[in-house]
Amino acid sequence: MPDPAAPLDLLLLPAWLVPVEPAGVVLKEHALGIRNGVIAYIGPRADALRLNATEVRELPGMLISPGLINAHGHAAMTLFRGLADDLPLMNWLENHIWPAEAKWVDEAFVSDGTDLAIAEQLKGGITCFSDMYFFPKIACDRVHNSGIRAQITVPVLDFPIPGARDADESLHIGVELFNDLAHHPRIKIALGPHAPYTVGDDNLEKIRVIADELDAMIHMHVHETAFEVHQAVEQTGERPLARLNRLGLLGPRFQAVHMTQINDDDMALLVESNSSVIHCPESNLKLASGFCPVERLWQAGVNVAIGTDGAASNNDLDLLGETRTAALLAKAVAGSATALDAHRALRMATLNGARAMGIEAETGSLELGKAADIVAFDLSGLAQQPIYDPVSQLIYATGRDCVSHVWVAGKQLLHDKRLTRMDEHALTETAKAWGRRIAGQPELN
Template sequence: MPHAPLDLLLLPTWLVPVEPAGVVLHEHGLGIRGGRIALIAPRAEALQHAALQVLELPGRLLTPGLINAHGHAAMTLFRGLADDLPLNIWLEQHIWPAEAKWVNEQFVQDGTELAIAEQLKGGISCFSDMYFFPEMACELVHKSGIRAQISIPVLDFPIPGARDASEALRKGLGLFDDLRHHPRLSVAFGPHAPYTVSDDKLENIRVLAEELDAGIHMHVHETAFEVQQSLEQHGERPLARLARLGLLGPRFQAVHMTQIDDEDLALLVTSNSSVIHCPESNLKLASGFCPVDRLWQAGVNVAIGTDGAASNNDLDLLGETRTAALLAKAVAGSAMALNAHSALRMATLNGARALGLDQQIGSLELGKAADLTVFDLNGLAQQPVYDPVSQLLYAGGRACTEHVWVGGKQLLDGGQLTRLDEQRIIANARAWGAKIAGK
């Protein structure tokens, strides 16, 4: 039987599949059918296939959708609230009091919607979120069409939406059951950090994660102080403590990891845990430098995240990836460390692998979900184009983002959101800003 027509045939000047690594396909077509990638072929061959819609993309680069592997979406409403402060002062004297005063379900709804809109406009098709009222974030993800991992926040003290860790886990399990078969949503456990979650709660999370085959998303080794505090209180480094408790493994997503010694590296390698690098937040808070090239050379899966806009101050994953590439070179003392193609892999396939989604997304391969981003490289500042990936990373920016599809559904068309009302979202954010600032 002949194949049904393609739903959509994209014809970009350049197509970067990410897998295999380092490949740029010139004048190829990509076909979508039923929300999945059904064809990748040279242009002439691709045009022989019937398609309901054909989109010519001259001077454009087609890549997998970008994956923001760590953030706190609703905190976008705290963007710029407490800048240029050390992490402990920023958290304890500004962010935590603001959260206690302002965070409720409406805050999470409006802040998450703002974050989703910003991310889509920057080429992000999937994000990982860890914040309060996770059920509200799930609703926004479902409605907007984006893909996400939502982590259930767990701390030893009361948080908005949960009186204690036990209640947070109960609600999280209910959410996990409700969304078990959702095509775009996965639920993970989000113990905040080693210094805010006790051993018994961590062991409970380990058991649940094993039973449900769920991810564990956690801030780890964010600062030197955190490591020193753990040595004083537990007689071991935080990562060693987590290893002793059985949390490390392919499901474990270690966010930040700015402090890594030889023993830490060995634990990451042997456990096959992923590291999620957030360079701009770490730089802004002076938290330290994740040794990305060293991790990469050792075979550790390193993904990339923006962190929350309260500490970044944007959700620009393309900019984050550029910073990661430049910083990796400086930290390693080598201009060859983390080249542009490897950096793009961090922002796509490595992110998918960290979130346990690499069989579905992260690269342009037949059968995978059609999560795609198109970048326009026709601009003055992108000329001439020798390597489109280098040009995107080092001379482009999120303003080059033109189209985004998730599961074959177009969520950004010519830079315009197709499902979200941008002006209403801006108005809501301004209203929150005036309220929080006391104006």
């Protein structure tokens, strides 16, 4: 155990401290201390000022909370942002995105696109994200270098994809990465069967066996559209979620992304299996995919986390904005103004995401012994006044431009809105160059 008398590395003195666990708590005149990358002190400000700390940081007008957790996305697709907008899902995928990926996606694309996504997410208060995209080893390298935390999900499909000739090669890559990074402090490897309509039973059974052997999470697009469910029932007589249950994939390690189509049988399967649902409201709205019944799921005891999806279908990686949309949409879908209140919305964007990824013992809330994954939101601006409930103000009246500071495992990655490890100008210029290339425009001299 660390010596409680040892000096703190950093003492934060915010206006409000929102730990998320216990639920609904807002601490005023409190401080948070960090030692060796871990939260070592939470207590009254007056007591904290008597402690020995290497650095003391006053954060007037700021709310500190756990770092936001983006539970679903395709990081490198930032380079396809706005490429094929205002189209339904299957047209968007089959006629635009998949052909663009076949033409452009290579290791350099994934490296540059992932860097762009990490930078955008850090500037928006995200300290951990889940990524499902090609060349996952490259994504791991970028995460490692950046200092952010991530679940890297190895994509598996029945047909060739960039970086893998078939599902067996994808699974081989996944197992190798899982073993290589088993002790990495910030990277967790998961298996990512793309969707029920792109992965057959044989490969799903292989995934289940490997996931069981490794105790690995499974991350999958499920029931994203009514068409997907209708087509499955028409062809097989079975809803996709029921099929996944029959094959043994559902369970506490299963992350069902989207779930816009949920009947009573689906709900029962989710509850009984203790599977998590990853809600992506803005992508679902933009692609007209449907509405995930978040309040019903929550009241039934299902763990619901939140994701942005990729920037090609959202078009940003703004989890704070996503959470506001989720809270508003949940009320409309449930027909109740009390559905998904601000405190629960913040929990969905933090601790629920950690729980879905199986890392709730490490992150997702501000508790002693957990990693110091922290975001400081500046609520001192004109648009946040007056403040009656700072969490309500954060969810309903604050944008990601109010993110001032971000720490991951105690390392400051955003300081006064500036990235500490990444060159924002260089990232912007690289993204512009990719955009000109993909659009067929001449390179600038």
